[in-house]
Amino acid sequence: MAPKSLHLFLFVCSRANINMPVLRTLSKVAKQALLVSQGCGCQPLTVAVRNISFSPRQVTSDASFHSVSFSETDHPKVLITGGLGQLGVGLAKVLRKRFGNNNVILSDIRKPPSHVFHSGPFIYSDILDYKNLREIVVNNRITWLVHYSALLSAVGEANVPLARAVNITGLHNILDIAAEHGLRLFVPSTIGAFGPTSPRNPTPDLCIQRPRTIYGVSKVHAELMGEYYHHRYGLDFRCLRYPGIISADSQPGGGTTDYAVQIFHDAIKTGKFECNLRPDTRLPMMYIDDCLRATVEIMESPVDTLSMRTYNINAMSFTPEELAQEVMKQLPDLEVSYDVDQVRQAIADSWPMNFDDDNARRDWGWKHDYDLPELVQTMFNYIGSETRLAQVN
């Protein structure tokens, strides 16, 4: 056992909250293992660790991939962190339909609206509280973890220390808990994980990633750490880089692509829309149903179909001007003006214009359903019916 592994082993023990006497015994075993292995060139620690049924974080670096332990006929037990944001409630609905209501737990640090609270299991969970998170995973026998908690691009720039804590420290907690309990872990990444020096039209899976936002930096970190834990400890890490996601039934959470959601609400309510990006700003986008289906599909993909652990996925790519033109086919009197937010514009100008998702399409059959016309029609149907319902009540 290399000294580096010994340090890691001791670190893991301390993170795993193992009490002092046990920790001392374990470290003694590990140190002896180190001495023996240095003497004979063999690797006894693996045996020692397996004999005491310790955490999967002790799997040696050349370990082949380990799948989660539930059988294919069992349903996974899913925990979604940051579940009250734009995407979590929708994902819970899809997963509950598939695996049963009680097998999918939504969690967040905010108070859920009553319709969410009554739709299925909800639990308070702050991802910065390692012990609480661990307790939830253990007590509920969680097998899949979908990690949605994050501060998005624009709000992240407004509060860098908090973004760093939630997006980086929080992720470390998630990785350790997922590795320790053999969970299948999904962490979304984003078009924001690329930067001005990346090829932007189109952006492939593998290329230079030098983002200029704390959000982007934290997402590159998440991709790399997840892949590292996969190769080093056998963690079943799966990651999709989402484009800007557009949904009708939830409010966006402080991102640069928010304008593409806001336009529908404002158009229907006021007939006017003021856009905070320049009319020619091209970004990759996706309707939420495609995004959630992709997430379930990659989580269910057999291991041997995944040649990578982090994939781009894409559906469409448009500018505010093109979106407004499509919206005006439904609402010809819509008045659109532009008042550019410099922070958001600088972020958007450093992001991909088009996303190359050939690998996802080839490896696990990714295929989007919604292009721009279907997206606009669906958003109008949804928001229009909601508005009519509100007027009746």
Ligand SMILES: NC(=O)c1ccc[n+]([C@@H]2O[C@H](COP(=O)([O-])OP(=O)(O)OC[C@H]3O[C@@H](n4cnc5c(N)ncnc54)[C@H](O)[C@@H]3O)[C@@H](O)[C@H]2O)c1
């Ligand atoms: N929405 C998009 O367009 C988009 C695009 C690409 C990637 N993503 C990724 O998908 C995930 C979900 O996105 P979203 O749009 O739902 O985000 P959101 O901002 O709407 O929701 C994030 C949630 O995280 C929660 N949260 C914050 N701090 C927390 C903490 N300490 N502990 C637990 N929860 C905490 C918030 O309360 C919030 O409900 C994020 O990781 C995001 O980076 C989203």
Ligand SMILES: C[C@@H](O)[C@H](N)C(=O)O
């Ligand atoms: C693109 C995505 O990660 C998010 N909607 C943002 O704009 O920050």
